[in-house]
Amino acid sequence: MRWLGWNRQRSPACGESPIGRSLLQSPALSHEPSAMPYTPIVATLGYVLSPDGKQVLMIHRNARPNDIHLGKYNGLGGKMEPDEDVLACMTREIREEAGIECDALHMRGTISWPGFGKQGEDWLAFVFVITAWSGTPLTENPEGTLEWVDVDKLLELPLWEGDKHFLPLVFDEDPRGFHGVMPYKDGRMVSWNVSRA
Structure with missing residues (x-):
């Protein structure tokens, strides 16, 4: 070769x-050694599609007053456990947050969010689209209400500023994965760099 x-x-x-x-x-x-090693919190972020593919299940984070995401709409997901691989983490998070089982899912990309956490923690997420599932989705969970939203209206929702940059890549027709880095400072996106492969 x-x-x-x-x-x-x-x-x-x-x-x-x-x-x-x-x-x-x-x-x-x-x-x-650098002044501060990059040791991100590893997580998954998933977008559950309706059977016709026209809507996506989003969580409206409106249940906890001290939530860093309060008032915003997000995909589903969370931190990876030490004994999990990325796929196991995503399926567990969907089960816990939406009450459904993933039957088919596809990784769309990765995003690194340096400085995103409440205390400036770094995050690294594996982003999935769930195209088939079984069960009846919950209408709420401890973080907020679950709502079906038209995919073409996602960017009209109250989202993190940075989500508007990567969400089009999650749902586009390009078969290549995307891999981005989006530093945050003081709760605001600083920049966005992405590549596809």
């Missing part, structure tokens, strides 16, 4: 490198 040919080269750590010397010696890729 031609495109793997570079892998036969030795790295600077081994003492010889005819390629990539400046890249491998850059501070961002060095082995020196």
Whole structure:
């Protein structure tokens, strides 16, 4: 395989490198400890589609006054447990938050949110679309009310500012996954960079 040919080269750590010397010696890729390591909270975020694919089940976060998401609409999901893989986390979160079982789901992408948490914590989410499910969805849970919303009206809802940048990628026809980084500072999105593969 031609495109793997570079892998036969030795790295600077081994003492010889005819390629990539400046890249491998850059501070961002060095082995020196940084001031603050990136140790994100790993989570899943899922969007359950109606059987006809025209609506999505959203949670209106209106139940807890101290909720960082209060008043906003979100997809479903949450933190990954230590003994779970990403798929197990997503199916568990959908079961807990919506009362349904996932029969078919597809990962659409990943998003890194440095500084997003209430105390400035970093988050990394695996984003899924649930295209088939069984059971009867709940109408509410401890975080708020569950509502079916037209996919083409999602951006009209009260959302996090950054959600308006990635939600179109979740529901578009492009088969490639998206991988984005969206830093937050003081509760506001700072920037958005995304690539697809």
